[in-house]
Amino acid sequence: MIVDNTPFRDEKTGNNVGKTTVLRLIDYCLGGSAKDIYTDKESKNVNEEVKKFLESTRVVVSLTCANKLDNDSKEVTVRRNFLLRKDLICQINGENVSNDNFEQVLGQKLFGKSFTKPSFRQVISHNIRIDDSRIENALKTLNPYTKNIEYESLHLFLFGCNFDDGERRQEIARKLETECNYKRRLEKNATKSMLSSKLALIENDIQKLKEQKESFDLNPNFEADLAALNEVQFHLTQYGTELSQKLLRKSLIQEAIDDIQKSKSNIDEKLLASIYDQAKRLVPTIQKSFSELLNFHNQMADKKAAFIASEMPKIDEDIDRIKKDIASSNKEAQRLSELVKKSGSYESINELVTEINDKYRDKGALEQSIKQIEESESIIAEEQSLLDEIDRSLFSTDQKALIQKQIDKFNRYFSSTSNELYREQYAIGFEINKDRDGKQYYKFVPFSTNFSTGKKHGEVTCFELAYIQFADSENIPCLHFILNDKKELVHDNQLKKIGKLANEWDNIQYIASILKDKLPSELNSTQNIILELSQEEKLFKF
Secondary structure (H helix, E strand, O other): OEEEEOOOOOOOOOOOOOHHHHHHHHHHHHHOHHHHHHHHOOOOEHHHHHHHHHHHHOOEEEEEEEEEEEOOOOOOHHHHHHHHHOOOEEEOOOOEEEOOOOHHHHHEEEOOOOOOOHHHHHHHHHHEEEHHHOOOOOOOOOOOOOOOOHHHHHHHHHHHOOOOOHHHHHHHHHHHHHHHHHHHHHHHOOOOOHHHHHHHHHHHHHHHHHHHHHHOOOOOOHHHHHHHHHHHHHHHHHHHHHHHHHHHHHHHHHHHHHHHHHOOOOOOHHHHHHHHHHHHHHHHOOOOOHHHHHHHHHHHHHHHHHHHHHHHHHHHHHHHHHHHHHHHHHHHHHHHHHHHHHHOHHHHHHHHHHHHHHHHHHHHHHHHHHHHHHHHHHHHHHHHHHHHHHHHHHOOOOHHHHHHHHHHHHHHHHHHHHHHHHHOEEEEEEEEEEEOOOOEEEEEEEEEEOOOOHHHHHHHHHHHHHHEEEEEEEEEEEEOEEEEHHHHOOOOOOOEEHHHHHHOOOOOOOEEEEEEHHHHHOOOOOOOOOOEOOOOOOOOOO
């Protein structure tokens, strides 16, 4: 327990002394953001005094994680500060790690494996219950903008329902989403059906105008030159529309590639080798080099970028071709325009010709827009087909049976723990939903008849206690400690039972901040309290 030691009859408050900040510092060492330590969650205002203190006094935070609480334990030590560039300290077991590669290395050290989807931070998110959204939601532990498919991937992993094509499925879904967004942009002002209707009307107008033009007594050369000019202008419009669509598509793909490339780490290999040699002399048992981890990370990012950029060469080739066609057609249009203007019959049908040309330009633009929509529909159908193929396995009878089996196993721990705390049985269920684009996904939900805030906090605690027991039984890598804030809303009876369970189960460390006057007397002992703070003795001393 992290508490305040404000006297019960004192008018001073036990709030704002640094209890929650202790939890945030632990989270920071596990890959969290420094901004969470000095930024108010609701107002987004930065506490400049705290920020300046962390930076100007060169604060270094050190966290040691051990696989058991005795002298014969394997340990992972993280050290981080709040400075940048040459003053940055970001170390794991004494080795410098870049911020970009921090999660991958920490996941490897703690769990013996690298994480992609779900990420390391997503996997441990349920262990860190500091913000209100996590405190009150057993399963919704990621940011509010997290996609359903990401939650699906996370929960399948947490409940031991491994799915080999999970990462590929997310990449296809991402490409499919990009293409759907592109198609929505194309149809922002008019759908394909509306464009087709407009095209039919314009073609009808062109036919009528042609009939009017044929009623003029024109010389043969004028007729041929004018027809050729119309044809060239028609193609110019098509080329222009096609070029703009290709450039838009290229921009969307490049944005997706840039997002992925931001995650790539570029470390000086010579410097890395020098650091590694020093570490090797200090810790001869090191088996993996940093460059191997760096290469793995960069290769994964390269594969993702290559997957999204697979059509980029074809787009660049099309853009070059279109530009050449435009240049050639412009020269031809200029030549034909001069010939038409020299015709003696030109002035008599000038307005008619201008109207026909405008109609051809509109016709070309509409046809090109329809073509782009049809091409996008074709890509969407192709990607959807790939996704459907994966989904046939993911949503097969066998897979659903596996998920139900794993959920049933977890619920035995969950219901037992909740019965111990509340004499009620909580459980997790799952259902198959569809998003706005019709893609299926698994949604995991807790269910009970309790809606009070205090009991929601208790439900979350039951989930965490049960999950560690379940994960150990299934050999699923997990953290064995739980960070909890704001436990004042949980009743004394449940707090005492939580303390009893945490002490009885030797594989769980329960860490919580609470106002001391809300702490049951049974738990108010030096054995349970690790840190006391007050208005006179704040965490940062000011």
